[in-house]
Amino acid sequence: MKATRGSALSAARSTVxxxxxxxxxxxxxxxxxxxxxxxxxxxxxxxxxLAGAGRQMAKAMxxxxxxxxxxxxxxxxxxxxxxxxxxxxxEYPVVxxxxxxxxxxxxxxxxxxxxIVIALAVSLFAACVDQDDVTDxxxxxxxxxxxxxxxAARMVPLLAADGRRMVDARNATPTVEAASRMALFGxxxxxxxxxxxxxxxxxxxxxxxxxxxxxxxRRRAWSRHDRALVLSAxxxxxxxxxxxxxxxxxxxxxxxxxxxxxxxxxxxxxxVPAIAALPLLDRRGVGR
Amino acid sequence: MNRAxxxxxxxxxxxxxxxxALRDIDLEINAGEFVVLAGASGxxxxxxxxxxxxxxxxxxxGTAAGxxxxxxxxxxxxxxxxxxxxxxxxxxxxxxxxxxxxxxxxLALPLESRGFSEAATARAVEETALLVGIGELLDxxxxxxxxxxxxxxxxxxxxASRPPLLLLDEPTSQLDPVAADDxxxxxxxxxxxxxxxxxxxxxxxxxxxxxxxRVVVLDGGKVVCDDxxxxxxxxxxxxxxSLQTPGGALFxxxxxxxxxxxxxxxxxLLIDQGIEPAAASPGSLTSxxxxxxxxxxxxxxxxxxVIEVESLWDEPANGRPIIxxxxxxxxxxxxxxxxxxxxxxxxxLLRHIVGISKPTSGRVKLTSGAAMLxxxxxxxxIAETVGDLADASTLxxxxxxxxxxxxxxxxxxxxxxxxxxxxVASAAEGLxxLLLDEPTxxxxxxxxAELAERIRVIAQSGSAIVxxxxxxxxxxxxxxxxxxxxxxxxxxxGAPSDVLAGGWYFTTETARILNGAGGALLPEEGALLLTxxxxxxxx
Numbered sequence: 001m002k003a004t005r006g007s008a009l010s011a012a013r014s015t016v017x018x019x020x021x022x023x024x025x026x027x028x029x030x031x032x033x034x035x036x037x038x039x040x041x042x043x044x045x046x047x048x049x050l051a052g053a054g055r056q057m058a059k060a061m062x063x064x065x066x067x068x069x070x071x072x073x074x075x076x077x078x079x080x081x082x083x084x085x086x087x088x089x090x091e092y093p094v095v096x097x098x099x100x101x102x103x104x105x106x107x108x109x110x111x112x113x114x115x116i117v118i119a120l121a122v123s124l125f126a127a128c129v130d131q132d133d134v135t136d137x138x139x140x141x142x143x144x145x146x147x148x149x150x151x152a153a154r155m156v157p158l159l160a161a162d163g164r165r166m167v168d169a170r171n172a173t174p175t176v177e178a179a180s181r182m183a184l185f186g187x188x189x190x191x192x193x194x195x196x197x198x199x200x201x202x203x204x205x206x207x208x209x210x211x212x213x214x215x216x217x218r219r220r221a222w223s224r225h226d227r228a229l230v231l232s233a234x235x236x237x238x239x240x241x242x243x244x245x246x247x248x249x250x251x252x253x254x255x256x257x258x259x260x261x262x263x264x265x266x267x268x269x270x271x272v273p274a275i276a277a278l279p280l281l282d283r284r285g286v287g288r
Numbered sequence: 289m290n291r292a293x294x295x296x297x298x299x300x301x302x303x304x305x306x307x308x309a310l311r312d313i314d315l316e317i318n319a320g321e322f323v324v325l326a327g328a329s330g331x332x333x334x335x336x337x338x339x340x341x342x343x344x345x346x347x348x349x350g351t352a353a354g355x356x357x358x359x360x361x362x363x364x365x366x367x368x369x370x371x372x373x374x375x376x377x378x379x380x381x382x383x384x385x386x387x388x389x390x391x392x393x394x395l396a397l398p399l400e401s402r403g404f405s406e407a408a409t410a411r412a413v414e415e416t417a418l419l420v421g422i423g424e425l426l427d428x429x430x431x432x433x434x435x436x437x438x439x440x441x442x443x444x445x446x447x448a449s450r451p452p453l454l455l456l457d458e459p460t461s462q463l464d465p466v467a468a469d470d471x472x473x474x475x476x477x478x479x480x481x482x483x484x485x486x487x488x489x490x491x492x493x494x495x496x497x498x499x500x501x502r503v504v505v506l507d508g509g510k511v512v513c514d515d516x517x518x519x520x521x522x523x524x525x526x527x528x529x530s531l532q533t534p535g536g537a538l539f540x541x542x543x544x545x546x547x548x549x550x551x552x553x554x555x556x557l558l559i560d561q562g563i564e565p566a567a568a569s570p571g572s573l574t575s576x577x578x579x580x581x582x583x584x585x586x587x588x589x590x591x592x593x594v595i596e597v598e599s600l601w602d603e604p605a606n607g608r609p610i611i612x613x614x615x616x617x618x619x620x621x622x623x624x625x626x627x628x629x630x631x632x633x634x635x636x637l638l639r640h641i642v643g644i645s646k647p648t649s650g651r652v653k654l655t656s657g658a659a660m661l662x663x664x665x666x667x668x669x670i671a672e673t674v675g676d677l678a679d680a681s682t683l684x685x686x687x688x689x690x691x692x693x694x695x696x697x698x699x700x701x702x703x704x705x706x707x708x709x710x711x712v713a714s715a716a717e718g719l720x721x722l723l724l725d726e727p728t729x730x731x732x733x734x735x736x737a738e739l740a741e742r743i744r745v746i747a748q749s750g751s752a753i754v755x756x757x758x759x760x761x762x763x764x765x766x767x768x769x770x771x772x773x774x775x776x777x778x779x780x781x782g783a784p785s786d787v788l789a790g791g792w793y794f795t796t797e798t799a800r801i802l803n804g805a806g807g808a809l810l811p812e813e814g815a816l817l818l819t820x821x822x823x824x825x826x827x
Contacts, residue, residue, distance in 0.1 A: 055605070130389070130390060131389045132388050132389045132390045132392075132393035135388075136393075139400070143401075147387070150387060150388050150389070150393075151387060153389060154386070154387060154388070154389060154430075157431060158383070165662065165664055165667045166667045166670060168639070168644050168662060168667070169662045169664075169667035169668045170670070171642075171643075171644045172639075172642045172644055172659060172660035172661075172662055172712075172723075173659045173660070173668065173711070173712055173715040174657060174659065174715070174719075175657075175659065175715045175716075175718060175719065176659075176711065176712075176715045179670040179671070183670050183671065184670060186670075187670045190697060191666075194697070195384065198379075198381075198384040198385065199384075199387060200347075201343055201347055201368075201379075201385075202379075202384070202385045202386070202387055203387060204342075204343065204347055204367070204368040204369050204372070205341060205343070205368060205369075205372050205376075205377045205385075205446070206369075206372065206387070206397050206398040206401055206445065207369045207370075207372045207373065207398045207401040207402050207449065208369055208401045209367065209369040209401075210367070210369040210370050210372065210373065210401060210402055211401055211402035211403040215400050216400060216404070216405060216406040216409060217406065218406055219406065
């Protein structure tokens, strides 16, 4: 599903949009300070709202939040370091004694936060960046790989739609013995083979294999949105590096919790959403 | 004259099939010709097109004998990808023949596959989009397009590399009458203005015959008729009446020996015969009254609705209402046809009635439930074997004679449609209401007539039936009422003769020819009217 309106992210060239997202992901992986991750999450939500991708991001959260909670719970149980025991859960075969510590909980919550930031970034990317442009990048190197990627991207929503239709058909005949979930899954999977055969036939009919099949390199003038997003990515990288080097985002969870709380920390928290969102305030020429 | 396509003694058998799909085909199509392929379901039309574009046997497998030449390319020596330089191909389901995410990329793909430069690709994409009338769609995502728009995109993608021959396999089968007419006009323009040879397989021939140079009829994989449209209609009236157009059937039933190729010609022929039925007044379109149907068909009873829809609204979070305050009542034993453009809200209304969609406000009351045949019959056939789905009597009712051990996916499209119909109809038996969403999609005229008969039998048993359809002939045949919907609202609700007779799009060819006179919609009704007019004229 695409964002409901255009934005700098959809108007910019795909290489620039990819670089911007790559920078956001790098920062998300580099910082451990929960406030830094919260700031990054807030930046992505703000950008998503400005890009009209709120619904897509909310949908992604329906999967990401349970995943993050699971990651947090498992990590909290597995993590053995930490001095502040908040609950003794007893002895168990194989795993031994399970103690829940405040430090493990804090570290796990940070990990869960990182999962959420990454999910937000991926859903924003899927909603705003033209997938055909992205596969073109691959098709300039390897035509067939690019086509496979394009097909995979198109196949996922089609198969999801097939599954929804089959469930509807099942619910539309209430007196007929309902097909099991396994049978439905099998039918969708079988349908995937049919769809793959149709796609292969279509590619033959579109001349795939009758030439080099490489996407031509497109010459495009650098737009205002390209420049703004590059500036945003570079600034975000520079601010994050400075914050890390200066210790504004230092975070230690073991043996005790030590989180930096310097003026620079709060500057980072406030500045990051602004850096990320500023390019999206320019709405000229973003129509889709 | 240059030759676009030539079959020489060509026969073809699909892998694992016992019977050949094509038998000893000899056919030659010249550059710039417009050829319509006719024939019942399973007659070999699609196989012939797949052989012409190189998919059969090259891609599909199987065994072939004889030779097919496209332009100068022999399909035995060249792959479908090479043949595609000379012939563009558009298959039946537009959703299944798109690869990329956006329209522009879809049109560029065939050009990029052949190594066109960026400038040449961009120019060809732009020009093809303008030619096909999809310029404003270029930057749209394919998932946001309607069926008609997708079919145009598929046609444009097939034309992007400017092939001199275009092959189309029932491209209008999923389109509403407006979109289908638009596509027919587009093909006519491509043929007349660009000189592109067109070979099109189609069930609803009346749309295409006025533009066609020839009609080739297949039966059992053989060419049984190859003539101009006039000659074909005369052949069909004598040999295969199920292929006759409604106009042809009207003239045959009225005892007029000539066969009209178009509505215009039919009117001229009637004037030549001294018959001029009076036109219906446009006001009759919205009379909204239920009248007893002529010619002895069942009449609906509205006293107690088996289905009661009251002030139904369906308003999605981001967008216009799909259903906007709609009211509908359907009595037991009554058959109601829902008509309207793609996206008018017909399917959504059925989904609300059967309870698989939740309304924003309003309600649906059913006396004892409903069952619904959705648009894709395969969605109802989820089992490992046909025998797991239905007992022998249901299989027999569906006309399926194959082994019960076969997988439902191995059934033909028509068999799947009939089996799904029978399953849903039996599910509806105890419920009192049967809902059908485009049940004639992909069926030939013969099968449509059989389906209409089944619907009538079920209605006579007391079930309330609601059919969402683009098929005006089906609506005229089975419905006691026609409800015309647009933008989720009821535009007209009345007897078929009231709602359909004076229309342009949502009407039958008989009504078009007779200008809505006497509310006649079907060839037999029209013939009766013509016979009466003729008798009056002679007096």
